[in-house]
Amino acid sequence: MVSTTAAGTALAISAATPASETASGYAALTFTEIGQIEKLGSLGATYAKVEFQPLKGPKQKHKGSADYGSLQPSLAYDESDAGQTLLRTAAADETSKLYSFMVTYPTGAKRYFQGRVFGAPENVDGADSIVMQNPTVEINTKVVNGT
Template sequence: MPSSTSAGATLGISAAAPATQTVAGYAALTFTEIGGIEKLGTIGATFGKIEFQPLKGAKQKHKGAPDNGALQPTLAHDAADAGQNLLRTAADDRTSKLYSLVVSYPTGEKRYFQGRVFGYPETVDGAESLLMANPTIEIDTDIVKGPAA
């Protein structure tokens, strides 16, 4: 598959949980697209590093637990956008409920996961700037990769 720009990528959110942590489980959900997104951020796991240095022999390095990361999208605040409203609801939710999310690439590939929204700070800048929001979505499940249709 050839490389692609990010133009046309989308982020969707659902308050529902998938029946299974599979492409089919997530695809059965109804997602609300979050509008006005300028940037999404980095998606993908990194692993902690565990080291052990025996008195005799080479240092040993092992993979620790995965951290599936966090999305920190940049978006133009829009009080009428249904997706942004659900994202703000998730940010205000103090029950630690997991929300389902999908990132759709311009190639048709999808990345499904569940996460918690740890805030929805708004940025008020200069007179010739848009009112922006910078939520933080901590990814709490493995990322399920869906192929292009």
């Protein structure tokens, strides 16, 4: 396996829902790239650990419910960026609508999922800093691998 840097990774958003939660279902959507992203964060599911310790015998451990994770991208605020505008629209959406997302790695590999944006606060750190935005995207579906 060949490793790669994260440089060149892109995040895109769509207000549409795929016909199926497959790579081809997501690929049929029109995505708008979100510009000025500095970092994305972790992507992928984790599972709750369910344990039972009988009085006699070894502890039993099972996979519990899945948490598909969340992204907390850090991006330089840009009012003219169409992707950022759609991201802010998703953050302000009070209907709990799912938005579709696509992460594209430098190798061309893609990751698709649906999520809700739980806010997109702006961060004004100081005179010698860039005005940033730090949204939280809670992932609500399995992450689908695509190429």
